[in-house]
Amino acid sequence: MLGSLLIVFREVMEAGLIVGIVLAATQGIPGRGRWVAGGIAAGVAGAAIVAVFAGSLSAALSGNGQDVFSATILCIAVLMLGWHTVWMTRHGREMAGEMKTLGAEVVSGERSLAAMSVVVAVAVLREGVEVVLFLYGIAVSTHSGPMAMLTGGALGIAAGAALSWLLYRGLIVIPLSRLFSVTGLLIAFLAAGMASQAAGLLAGDDLIPALGYEVWDTSWLLSDGSMIGRAAKALLGYSDRPMGVQVMTWAVTLAVMIIATRLVRRQPAARG
Amino acid sequence: MRYVIVLSCAWLAALVLAPAARAMDPVHLEVKDHHFTPDHITVPAGQRFLIVLDNHDDTTDEFESYDLKFEKIVVSGGTITVHAGPLHPGTYKFFDDYHPDQATGTVTVTQEP
Numbered sequence: 001m002l003g004s005l006l007i008v009f010r011e012v013m014e015a016g017l018i019v020g021i022v023l024a025a026t027q028g029i030p031g032r033g034r035w036v037a038g039g040i041a042a043g044v045a046g047a048a049i050v051a052v053f054a055g056s057l058s059a060a061l062s063g064n065g066q067d068v069f070s071a072t073i074l075c076i077a078v079l080m081l082g083w084h085t086v087w088m089t090r091h092g093r094e095m096a097g098e099m100k101t102l103g104a105e106v107v108s109g110e111r112s113l114a115a116m117s118v119v120v121a122v123a124v125l126r127e128g129v130e131v132v133l134f135l136y137g138i139a140v141s142t143h144s145g146p147m148a149m150l151t152g153g154a155l156g157i158a159a160g161a162a163l164s165w166l167l168y169r170g171l172i173v174i175p176l177s178r179l180f181s182v183t184g185l186l187i188a189f190l191a192a193g194m195a196s197q198a199a200g201l202l203a204g205d206d207l208i209p210a211l212g213y214e215v216w217d218t219s220w221l222l223s224d225g226s227m228i229g230r231a232a233k234a235l236l237g238y239s240d241r242p243m244g245v246q247v248m249t250w251a252v253t254l255a256v257m258i259i260a261t262r263l264v265r266r267q268p269a270a271r272g
Numbered sequence: 273m274r275y276v277i278v279l280s281c282a283w284l285a286a287l288v289l290a291p292a293a294r295a296m297d298p299v300h301l302e303v304k305d306h307h308f309t310p311d312h313i314t315v316p317a318g319q320r321f322l323i324v325l326d327n328h329d330d331t332t333d334e335f336e337s338y339d340l341k342f343e344k345i346v347v348s349g350g351t352i353t354v355h356a357g358p359l360h361p362g363t364y365k366f367f368d369d370y371h372p373d374q375a376t377g378t379v380t381v382t383q384e385p
Contacts, residue, residue: 224341240338
């Protein structure tokens with residue numbers, strides 16, 4: 001039971017950290033609960049569908065189907081994070097200042113929420129496929145004790161969700177005037193990490209140049225296999241032995257996110 | 273600034289134009305009763321190589337290695353290929369993430385003579 005709890009918890013934690021940040025980053029935008037819940041639901045449904053077709057997905061694109069699929073949805077999530085960041089830079093201060101509904105801005109707020117909903121769906125889908133296949137494998141197995149293992153799996157999901165909630169509650173302790181600067185930075189790192197993971201997946205299958213393997217080795221300090229290593233991967237894109245293309249993608253994405261935020265902030269308050 | 277750009281371009285070109293050698297044949301593994309056969313393989317250092325895994329279990333497995341940086345789902349009866357290396361001499365672990373206590377194996381990387 002403990003074994004399946006840990007396996008499921010690790011996956012749910014990775015998605016849960018992202019959901020926690022999205023919840024904090026959308027604090028105060030009307031209707032965000034619906035969008036985040038919708039993103040989770042879409043992610044779970046998508047995970048079930050992908051799990052059913054896991055065999056064909058594996059065989060697709062000369063055996064690179066899984067990685068190309070993961071890299072594609074990660075890139076979509078990165079674009080959505082970028083969009084949200086630009087929107088938030090325009091409207092975050094008004095919201096922090098007045099803390100009332102945005103009236104005419106609600107429509108564009110909904111658009112930003114739709115973007116974040118996609119990010120949540122991607123995060124849940126990606127980790128969810130593994131959880132669904134794992135739990136399904138236990139459920140149909142003829143070996144002893146599937147109930148105990150399924151219970152472990154359910155507890156793992158609950159523990160991952162609890163961690164997500166704790167991260168959210170921990171973040172919103174930050175005063176609203178500072179909250180969006182903090183979540184903006186977290187989202188920039190999240191986007192950089194996702195872009196770098198996408199590059200890692202593609203280069204791992206030799207689809208793009210790796211630009212050097214094992215640029216450094218910090219596995220003695222923080223291993224990819226450890227729980228903290230996995231959290232660092234989900235939040236920052238950490239890898240203990242990265243390829244050159246991962247480091248480059250990470251740095252470029254982070255720079256673009258930060259520079260875009262600066263440029264937008266310098267403009268006079270824009271419409272929409 | 274211009275020097276930085278020129279140096280970066282030279283670095284990129286060197287890396288793109290010098291792909292890792294991949295001379296060796298793919299390594300074939302199978303997983304059955306949640307055990308890898310063979311569960312120990314030896315490859316030369318500094319080469320990129322392929323591992324082909326056949327899943328002869330009745331469950332879906334996830335072929336994964338933190339050391340070799342791959343993670344792929346393989347359905348029952350399915351076959352997957354993962355890329356690994358180039359590696360320094362040493363011992364590297366791989367496992368089935370769905371049965372991590374039973375299905376494990378190692379890659380030993382040896383320095384070429």
